[in-house]
Amino acid sequence: MPTKQDAATQTRQRLLEATVRVIHNQGAAALTLDQVAKEAGVSKGGLLHHFPSKESLIEAFLRHLFHQFEQCVYEYYQKEPPAAGRLLRAYIHASYADQPVPLDMAVVLFAQIAQHETLRRMLQEDQQMWHERLVNDGIPAPLATVIRQACDASWTERLLTDADDGPVTRQTIIDELLRLTRL
Amino acid sequence: MPTKQDAATQTRQRLLEATVRVIHNQGAAALTLDQVAKEAGVSKGGLLHHFPSKESLIEAFLRHLFHQFEQCVYEYYQKEPPAAGRLLRAYIHASYADQPVPLDMAVVLFAQIAQHETLRRMLQEDQQMWHERLVNDGIPAPLATVIRQACDASWTERLLTDADDGPVTRQTIIDELLRLTRL
DNA sequence: TAATTCCGACCGTCCAGACGGTATTAGGAG
DNA sequence: CTCCTAATACCGTCTGGACGGTCGGAATTA
Numbered sequence: 271m272p273t274k275q276d277a278a279t280q281t282r283q284r285l286l287e288a289t290v291r292v293i294h295n296q297g298a299a300a301l302t303l304d305q306v307a308k309e310a311g312v313s314k315g316g317l318l319h320h321f322p323s324k325e326s327l328i329e330a331f332l333r334h335l336f337h338q339f340e341q342c343v344y345e346y347y348q349k350e351p352p353a354a355g356r357l358l359r360a361y362i363h364a365s366y367a368d369q370p371v372p373l374d375m376a377v378v379l380f381a382q383i384a385q386h387e388t389l390r391r392m393l394q395e396d397q398q399m400w401h402e403r404l405v406n407d408g409i410p411a412p413l414a415t416v417i418r419q420a421c422d423a424s425w426t427e428r429l430l431t432d433a434d435d436g437p438v439t440r441q442t443i444i445d446e447l448l449r450l451t452r453l
Numbered sequence: 454m455p456t457k458q459d460a461a462t463q464t465r466q467r468l469l470e471a472t473v474r475v476i477h478n479q480g481a482a483a484l485t486l487d488q489v490a491k492e493a494g495v496s497k498g499g500l501l502h503h504f505p506s507k508e509s510l511i512e513a514f515l516r517h518l519f520h521q522f523e524q525c526v527y528e529y530y531q532k533e534p535p536a537a538g539r540l541l542r543a544y545i546h547a548s549y550a551d552q553p554v555p556l557d558m559a560v561v562l563f564a565q566i567a568q569h570e571t572l573r574r575m576l577q578e579d580q581q582m583w584h585e586r587l588v589n590d591g592i593p594a595p596l597a598t599v600i601r602q603a604c605d606a607s608w609t610e611r612l613l614t615d616a617d618d619g620p621v622t623r624q625t626i627i628d629e630l631l632r633l634t635r636l
Numbered sequence: 637t638a639a640t641t642c643c644g645a646c647c648g649t650c651c652a653g654a655c656g657g658t659a660t661t662a663g664g665a666g
Numbered sequence: 667c668t669c670c671t672a673a674t675a676c677c678g679t680c681t682g683g684a685c686g687g688t689c690g691g692a693a694t695t696a
Contacts, residue, residue, distance in 0.1 A: 273661085278675065299568050302651060313677045315655090320675090324652065380563035384481040397610075412629035419606035419626075420599045426563075426609055427580075427602065443602075446595035450633075456695085461641065485685060496643045498689090503641090507686065 282320050282330075284310045289331050290375070298377040303327075328382045328389060335375060336396055342367060354408025355451035358417060361404060362447045365421035366440060376425050397422075409451055417447055465503050465513075467493045472514050473558070481561040486510075511565045511572060518558060519579055525550060537591025538634040541600060544587060545630045548604035549623055559608050580605075592634060600630055 288310035293301055303324055307317040321327040346360035346367075383389045404418050405411045424443075471493035476484055486507055490500040504510035529543035529550075566572045587601050588594045607626075 275674090281675080303653085304651075314653090315657095315678060316676045318653070319677090322653090377563075377566075380566075381568070384561065384564035412625050415626055416600075416603045416629050416633070419610065420602040422609070423602035423606040426605070442595050443598055446599050450599070458640090464641080486687085487685075497687090498644060499642045501687070502643095505687090 278320070281310075281312060281316065285312060285317060285320060285327070286331060286334055288312075289327065293375060293378050298381055301378060325382075325386050325388060328378075328386070329392065332379065332389060332392055335379075339364060357407045358404050358409055358414060358451050359448055361400070361418065362421055362444060362451070365424050366444050376428075413450065417450055420447060461503070464493075464495060464499065468495060468500060468503060468510070469514060469517055471495075472510065476558060476561050481564055484561055508565075508569050508571060511561075511569070512575065515562065515572060515575055518562075522547060540590045541587050541592055541597060541634050542631055544583070544601065545604055545627060545634070548607050549627050559611075563609075596633065600633055603630060 285306060288306050289301070292305050292309050296305065303314055303317055306327070307314045310317070317327070321330060343357075343360050343364040346363040347357060350356045350359050379389075379393070383393060401415070401418065405414050407414060409417075420443075468489060471489050472484070475488050475492050479488065486497055486500055489510070490497045493500070500510070504513060526540075526543050526547040529546040530540060533539045533542050562572075562576070566576060584598070584601065588597050590597060592600075603626075
């Protein structure tokens, strides 16, 4: 017997998923409250009940993405033998894997982040967090930083090149980055 | 005696400069046609006369930024002794210099690029151009790519951290990147 | 006269958020 | 168990404002 609370969190979930779907199917520009509500089979009022503003919707969505990414890094971390640079190598793999975060999303992030200070700070804090973790991974800090930056660039990179894999293929880059962690 | 054409190109110039100022002072979200026109001391109709759409304004603005950056790289290139990795090193310096491109701008780019296919392609082509030039600079392609990515990341990085220079200072990163070009 | 530059009021659209509802449920008092 | 009351979940219309772009003209120049 589903309680009232259950229904509520389930609706929230549906809204988050709808957000993803809207972006994925109709592009970042189509991300309006009406669209999301419609896609989720919820009225606009219902949406605003759970997320009192668009910003808060995006915020929840962002947190969702962060969590997914963290999860992905964790999985790779498990597979990696314990040694200096273990986390860094997991981070590399996760950054270039395509399951965790559908990259259409990056567009939205940047677009919304341009407008909302809050979101900017969120991203900043997340990045700061990773920075500190990666710098204390047994690899010299400057090198670790550079590697992280290269990984982060892969995000914005794929934002542009829909069908990537130019002359320097993705796997080549991963290999190169991994090599750098070992000297 | 100022001809009519002169006045026209001068107005175009004023509009471009106004664009920069609006972004810089009021943030990316405030980049509206009205604002730009007002800032430039030109009527909205005047603006639309020179740039028939917002997209075309941004496009011109982007081209302006590209040109500035290219110029900046060129300057560093001159100072660099001819050797393998010369261009790459100039690119590194230019990426981390703060004069060439006020970094507030990056936000706008991403925001607008999210919506306009044309702009996306422009950025893509520019990046592709640099990629090819940097890969043929006497440095192994994978390494060169990674270094370029780290440089590109510095853009989006500074986008977030207003007052950067965390534990790993900017100069440290530059040094590290330069070191990588030498082995 | 014809073209160019620029003006500024105006239009249509889009969209976030407000608001005034209804329905369902939780939970305590009797 | 039953009422009563509040809170919670959700609905859907409406609006106010912002913003990109149009249009009919005025002024200047070629």
